[in-house]
Amino acid sequence: MKKEQLQQMFNEMLNRKLNESWEKPWFVPVNKNSAVTNYKTGHQYKNGNFIFLLFASMFKGFSTLQFMTFKQGLSLGYMVGKGNEGLPVYFYSFSFYKMVGAQRKNLPESPYNTWTTKQLNDAKIVKLPFIKIHHVFNVAQFSDVQTGESLQTVINNALLNETEDKGIINSNPERTLEGCEKVLTGWECKINLVPGSDRCFYSPLEDLIQLTDRPQFKNNEYFYATMLHEVSHSTGHEIRTGRIKKFNESYKNHKQAYAIEELVAEISSAFIMASNNFAPEKQKINSAAYLQGWKESLKEDENLAFKVCGEAYKAISYIAERFPEAVPYFNIKSENHSELTEVGEEVEMAS
Numbered sequence: 001m002k003k004e005q006l007q008q009m010f011n012e013m014l015n016r017k018l019n020e021s022w023e024k025p026w027f028v029p030v031n032k033n034s035a036v037t038n039y040k041t042g043h044q045y046k047n048g049n050f051i052f053l054l055f056a057s058m059f060k061g062f063s064t065l066q067f068m069t070f071k072q073g074l075s076l077g078y079m080v081g082k083g084n085e086g087l088p089v090y091f092y093s094f095s096f097y098k099m100v101g102a103q104r105k106n107l108p109e110s111p112y113n114t115w116t117t118k119q120l121n122d123a124k125i126v127k128l129p130f131i132k133i134h135h136v137f138n139v140a141q142f143s144d145v146q147t148g149e150s151l152q153t154v155i156n157n158a159l160l161n162e163t164e165d166k167g168i169i170n171s172n173p174e175r176t177l178e179g180c181e182k183v184l185t186g187w188e189c190k191i192n193l194v195p196g197s198d199r200c201f202y203s204p205l206e207d208l209i210q211l212t213d214r215p216q217f218k219n220n221e222y223f224y225a226t227m228l229h230e231v232s233h234s235t236g237h238e239i240r241t242g243r244i245k246k247f248n249e250s251y252k253n254h255k256q257a258y259a260i261e262e263l264v265a266e267i268s269s270a271f272i273m274a275s276n277n278f279a280p281e282k283q284k285i286n287s288a289a290y291l292q293g294w295k296e297s298l299k300e301d302e303n304l305a306f307k308v309c310g311e312a313y314k315a316i317s318y319i320a321e322r323f324p325e326a327v328p329y330f331n332i333k334s335e336n337h338s339e340l341t342e343v344g345e346e347v348e349m350a351s
Helices: 003-019 047-060 070-075 117-122 151-166 178-186 220-234 243-250 254-275 281-292 304-322 337-342
Strands: 066-068 078-080 087-100 103-107 126-138 142-144 190-194 201-203 208-212
Touching: 003 047, 003 087, 003 304, 047 087, 047 126, 047 254, 047 304, 070 078, 070 126, 117 126, 142 151, 178 220, 190 220, 201 220, 208 220, 220 254, 220 304, 243 254, 243 304, 254 304
Parallel strands: 190 208
Antiparallel strands: 066 126, 078 142, 087 103, 087 126, 201 208
């Protein structure tokens, strides 16, 4: 698969989500087995892969968001069922070379991938970035080579046993989320609750969030969803990720820049709500209808879905790094890319 094909898949996935019935939430509630991880290594997928696999799993009906490559499955004794399609994931990597006379001499990735820019320059070694694309399969697509038992069944039984021991997560919309309360009182910019106001917004100029006072929301679920939307916007300030300024400079059309920023904030806040076992009706309908009006302006950039998914992941990560209790089941540690050595050849469809 080429980079252009991957871009097209990301765009189609995002457009499909924007076109589907707005009775559906962005994401279903997330638990420890739905944290978008590699089943074998336990590493969390990052950047655009994280959001892409979330969307793809919803469309395909996967209940557990754990994946691995064909080869990794075999190493654990599991085989992909005939006809099952994999999902593409991408990783940034680098190639290295130096000129010897007039000839280009390609160099191995190690040890040069650990060298500093100065070391490479001093040795006259050129470092070139490129995208590696591999395919992964959901655990529901694997079965035990010996017994034929579905890997999904094994996972479900383990989750059932854990649920019986620890109880089912409370989904009461009135419940208090301690992690989100810490965000409310300790976020990096001021959050003002204004009684009687009908406006909720983030001001980049003042680096300030204004929310309607809590009693004016139907319940805590709605309040947290709105707060997290505005907090997600604030992660784009130039003193944080710099996303808002970058969008405004990249997209001279204000409506387009605004639409993309709204998508980032909605995806980010919706995932955090899902990670807390919430998918509020207000968020299902209002936010989606709100974004629908901007859909046409999102068709011009072939890299758009990459950018939106990647920036949404950065926003989630920024919040999770500072308030991990607010984003359960999100691994904020840097991903170890050693799993790439286990990937082997690309597999688009099991034979």
